[in-house]
Amino acid sequence: MAVAVARHAPFAVAVLGGAWLRWTAQRGYPKGLWFTGDSYFYIGYALSPYPSPSKTLGYPFLLRLMEPLHSLGSVTALQHLMGLGVAVMFYAVLCRAGLPAWAAAAVNVPVLYDAYQIELEHLLMSEALFTFLVAAALTLLLWRVRDPRAGPPWWAALAAGLVLGYAVLVRSAGAPLIPVLLLCLLVRRRGWRPALAFGAAAAVPLVAYAMWFHSERGTYALTTSDGIYLWGRTAGFADCARIRPPSHEEALCLPPALKAERDAPGHLIWRSEIPPHVLYASVVDPEANTALRDFAVRAILAQPGDYLRAVGDGLGMAFGTHREPHPTENTEALYHFPRSPQFFPGGRSWGGGHGTALSDAMRYGRTDTPSEVVRPHADRMIDYQRHAYLPGPALGALFALGAAGIAVAVRRRRAVLMAWGSAATLLVFPIASADFDYRYVVPSAPFACLAFGLALSSGWAAWERRREGRRVSRSSGSPGSLPRGTDRATAP
Incomplete structure (x- = not known):
């Protein structure tokens, strides 16, 4: 027991540090942070659910479940727990893959400590829930990663499909993940059974939502935007x-x-x-x-x-040395912890009902002040964000090392491909189908970290096998040993 505690102590300390930062954000911004337009949309549709032509409503469904609490802070607290949960799930997968606990903890440092990850979790936006659901699906598929010949059992693939199907309803940009992971399952010999379970289960939430959309808007779709x-x-x-x-x-x-x-x-x-x-x-x-x-x-x-070339320009900004004011300076500013309370526009309905951004926020949170800044806690997060984040070149290096891992990690190739393919899809697809935006970059980073960690685990396993081989070789050649095939009873 003591050995197990000592082994996982570095990760426990890292989680506590990440939790403290998130608690500081909660104290500095107790009503959460608002992304102009999108946050108002999500709150409005949580109060009056109705299929929207512009966005799927997976996130408003969660907000509606939490609406009886009338607490904006409870939403961000849950999202911060999801952020910590992603790190815990990936740490467990890496440990099961054979990576030393201290190395698995180190790989998860960007997940726990990147200030932009923490700020995105504190926004009343869908990214934290989306990232958590995709991470949960990937964890289910990779749980048997220790054995390179064993894929996920059909029931785990089925559960992963359901989770990922709902993730697509949270953010429709996650739809390409379904065929990507399906192909990864099929490349394994006799992988048709988990692949079939995964694909069929992923379709269930999507078909159900499309039928609801058709009943209200007359066309089978998730959105028409x-x-x-x-x-x-x-x-x-x-x-x-x-x-x-x-x-x-x-x-x-x-x-x-x-x-x-x-x-x-x-x-x-x-x-x-x-x-x-x-x-x-x-x-x-x-x-x-x-x-x-x-x-x-x-x-x-x-x-x-x-x-x-246009897609490449977006990737260049993702891996660039400094942050660009893209798509606008005001949009990029929303990914920074603010110094003053945020403004709420009036005179326009943003959701399924008839309330304005301010009236919907007040109704949902039962508060006259849906945006608050509390010092000195807010100042601490502002100062922290200036220095503690994953730079673009470092993210690019993680992607490059993960891609190299696909080539060299023979015993972990399928697992690395799943993680790296998820990271690449989450990064590239929004840029290719809409535009570059930093909130599309941040969710890809944890999966790039996982791919890198899985590639490391393959190298670590190979090194351990060589070390064990040398140990056995030295042992067989020691003075107290006998040549292979010698009967100890007849030896002189």
Whole structure:
């Protein structure tokens, strides 16, 4: 017992430090932090659930379950526990993979101590829940990682599929994770049974949500907003002379004056003068969504080099040495702990009901002040965030080492591929389908850490096998040993 306690002591200390930082954030911002627009949307739809054409409602479902508490602080506290839970799950997987406990603890340091991870957990946003659910699904699939020949049992794959299916309802950008992990399961010999259980279970929450969406909006879908986001991704480089779209889509090309402004896609799509808003009464109507998606796909196929260059620019910002004001300076500022209470706009309904951002926040939290800043705790988090975060080049190094691990970690290749594939999908897909945003980068980091740790575990296991071989060799050649095949009873 004492040996086990001593073995896990470094991680226990690390978790306590991470918990203390999150407790400081709770004291500094007891009502949580608000992301302009999105947080208001989530609270509004938690109060009045109704399928939205722009976002799935997996996160508002959780908020609705917690609404009887009338405590904004309880939501952020739960999200911080989820952040700690991700580190605990990945630590357990790495220990089961054979990595020394101290090394498994070190690999999880960015998960526990990155200030931007902590700030994102404190925002009333879906990322903390989404990251936790994906981590839980991956933990279920990797629990038998010690044996490279054993995949997950069918029941674990089924549970992982259900969890990941719900994660897609929290953030629809997680949808590509299902085929990625499904392929990873299928590459294993006799992996069809867990793969079938995983795929069927993942479909259950999605089909149920699509049926609800159809009952209210007349079309089977999770959202009808992917078209405008993909249009924004391609509008900056789309050239109608090269695309040659059908006549009803020609007007979707961005005018030269707007193209010359080089506005970020994440900001461009909200401007009232862009073609989609001029042509359609609502860009999230099914017909408009189909046309916008079709135009964007034509642009990608006609100009693949320009599209890859745009995605590459986003990855360059993710791995850059300093943070860019992208998509706008105001948006990037929302990922920093603020010095003063946040402003709530009035006169507009952001959710399924008729309340404004302020009235919905007051109703949900039963408070007249839904944003508070308490010193000196807030000042401590502000100072901490200046210095303690995972730099872009370090994140890039984690991705590079994880990719190298896929090639060299023979006995852990499938496990490393699962973790690295999840990290890469979470990072690349939002950039490729919408725009670069730092809140899309942060959730990928824990999975990059896991991939790196699993690759290390393979190297550690190989080193231990060589060390054991040398020990046995020395033992067999020691004075007190006998040559192989000698009968001790007949030896002189």
